[in-house]
Amino acid sequence: MSREDYEIVMGLEVHAELSTKTKIFCSCPTEFGGEPNTHCCPICMAMPGTLPVLNEKVVEYAIKAGIATNCEIAKNSKNDRKNYFYPDLPKAYQISQYDMPLCERGYVEIETEEGKKKIRLTRIHIEEDAGKLNHDEYGRGSLVDLNRAGVPLIEIVSEPDLRSSKEVESYLRKLKSILEYIEVSDCKMQEGSLRADVNVSVRKKGATEYGTRTEMKNMNSFRSIVRAIEYEADRQIDVIENGGKIEQETLRWDDVSGRTFPMRDKEDAQDYRYFPDPDLLAIKMSDEYVEEIRRNLPELPESRKKRYIEEIGLPEYDANLLTASKYLSNLFEGASAICNNPKAVSNWIMTDITKELNERELEPDQIPFTAEQLGNLVVLIDKGTISSSIAKKVLVELFENPKDPMKIVEEKGWIQISDEGAIKEVVLKVLENNQQSVADYKAGKDKALGFLVGQAMKETKGKANPGMLNKMFLEELNK
Amino acid sequence: MDISREEIIHIAKLANLKLTEAEIEKTLFNMKDILNFANTVNKVNTDNVYESIGATQNYNVFRKDEIKEFGDRDILLSNAPEQEDGMFKIPKVI
Numbered sequence A: 001m002s003r004e005d006y007e008i009v010m011g012l013e014v015h016a017e018l019s020t021k022t023k024i025f026c027s028c029p030t031e032f033g034g035e036p037n038t039h040c041c042p043i044c045m046a047m048p049g050t051l052p053v054l055n056e057k058v059v060e061y062a063i064k065a066g067i068a069t070n071c072e073i074a075k076n077s078k079n080d081r082k083n084y085f086y087p088d089l090p091k092a093y094q095i096s097q098y099d100m101p102l103c104e105r106g107y108v109e110i111e112t113e114e115g116k117k118k119i120r121l122t123r124i125h126i127e128e129d130a131g132k133l134n135h136d137e138y139g140r141g142s143l144v145d146l147n148r149a150g151v152p153l154i155e156i157v158s159e160p161d162l163r164s165s166k167e168v169e170s171y172l173r174k175l176k177s178i179l180e181y182i183e184v185s186d187c188k189m190q191e192g193s194l195r196a197d198v199n200v201s202v203r204k205k206g207a208t209e210y211g212t213r214t215e216m217k218n219m220n221s222f223r224s225i226v227r228a229i230e231y232e233a234d235r236q237i238d239v240i241e242n243g244g245k246i247e248q249e250t251l252r253w254d255d256v257s258g259r260t261f262p263m264r265d266k267e268d269a270q271d272y273r274y275f276p277d278p279d280l281l282a283i284k285m286s287d288e289y290v291e292e293i294r295r296n297l298p299e300l301p302e303s304r305k306k307r308y309i310e311e312i313g314l315p316e317y318d319a320n321l322l323t324a325s326k327y328l329s330n331l332f333e334g335a336s337a338i339c340n341n342p343k344a345v346s347n348w349i350m351t352d353i354t355k356e357l358n359e360r361e362l363e364p365d366q367i368p369f370t371a372e373q374l375g376n377l378v379v380l381i382d383k384g385t386i387s388s389s390i391a392k393k394v395l396v397e398l399f400e401n402p403k404d405p406m407k408i409v410e411e412k413g414w415i416q417i418s419d420e421g422a423i424k425e426v427v428l429k430v431l432e433n434n435q436q437s438v439a440d441y442k443a444g445k446d447k448a449l450g451f452l453v454g455q456a457m458k459e460t461k462g463k464a465n466p467g468m469l470n471k472m473f474l475e476e477l478n479k
Numbered sequence B: 001m002d003i004s005r006e007e008i009i010h011i012a013k014l015a016n017l018k019l020t021e022a023e024i025e026k027t028l029f030n031m032k033d034i035l036n037f038a039n040t041v042n043k044v045n046t047d048n049v050y051e052s053i054g055a056t057q058n059y060n061v062f063r064k065d066e067i068k069e070f071g072d073r074d075i076l077l078s079n080a081p082e083q084e085d086g087m088f089k090i091p092k093v094i
């Protein structure tokens, strides 16, 4: 038996930090960073006698996420306590939701090689984040920072519908893009505002029962999620092939060694003794309230995609890539509005910008220049101020040191030479210095023209208008 | 519904409680008593009774999403036995 005889079965638990201004149960700011324990108060530090009050935006944002992922929104909901001891959890329980989550039974559609596939969502519920443990200088103790404690999260739980690391990646990218579009989370994996735990099991192809699953935590990039899945699936297949049994356990992914390690105290880990939080009151959602949120939901990627294909005439592949991220899509729309040339903007994003992002290992939300600057770059090409080869250099500058493209072009002296007199001067000089090519051309070797144009470009450091050069060489040669 | 001695020991362990033999017996007796009460209540006919969540009929008590900084870290940390760099210092956790 080999790897090909097995099927990987996966479900995801995705945590997204909500971009509310304040924490879920107190008025402390949720802002990332800040000196340790400065975004804290007696409530999120769990001082005795304090009482939580639910942030209304947290409920609204979770319902937005539910509607955008085709969930049913509960009419009645409540908060429950999830009990466990860990020093980053000051109350020794996390306020979460157990049997009455805000949203249930949704789905997200992803593109696979076999076409569209629905990934079913079990539920979306609200809960609070934990604090952070730091290590002291000498490794003698741990230091607790509770700035993140009480930051609102939604947990999005999927059914075990995912079958490959590629599907997991598309699913996560789709979720990320939806949450960004509806503006409930900024989904920055590098800051931990989007995190995924992956439940992995393997089974022989054709089997109807699921295998025993393990849960993997601590992956903080798309790349490490894909690597962790590949590693864990191989490990499980290996164990089974060697006659062993998979143990249900929680594993921690270590990105440096590229391996998973069991997390301790697993035997009691699942026994959280949930019960309704008596400090909080029931949540009831009226149809009107939910409808109001539905009406005001921003345009979702699917709808933008349709618009790009039908109204602008972009190929489906391009429309898919542009709408995969809100940032790319906004960049595209913003730049197009300025230069009125959406196809050119799309081309820049699909080719040179994508290439730069890959080489610099950046995500679209880290693009340093604005839509206006990209739009102005396209304007400069369309007006003939710069050639497209110079424009590529301007784009690199926009990544390095973003400012208005016209300023870059002026400072670098990259403005295209379109002055007839100046071009003629260059053409005559090149003709004089390349008598052999002139003779070749006259003898019928058309390729010689290309060489001459190339020489003129070299002479002008790429700034000559290529159309004018061509035309003028032909005029001179055919005299 | 009933509860066993083993369950009492398990729950005590989850709650980080160390119970003596006598305390286990006493807790078992009290827990059984509570469950008996619940079992009796469970027998009440609740057809047509409105299902409530929690002890009061109040619902949707929310807070506006407006920042109010507490602004006094020193007082928040003041009861901690040990602190360092503005954080609570605790025994080492891996």
Ligand SMILES: [Zn+2]
Pocket (backbone or CB within 6 Å): A023, A026, A027, A028, A039, A040, A041, A042, A043, A044, A045, A150
């Ligand atoms: Zn607080």
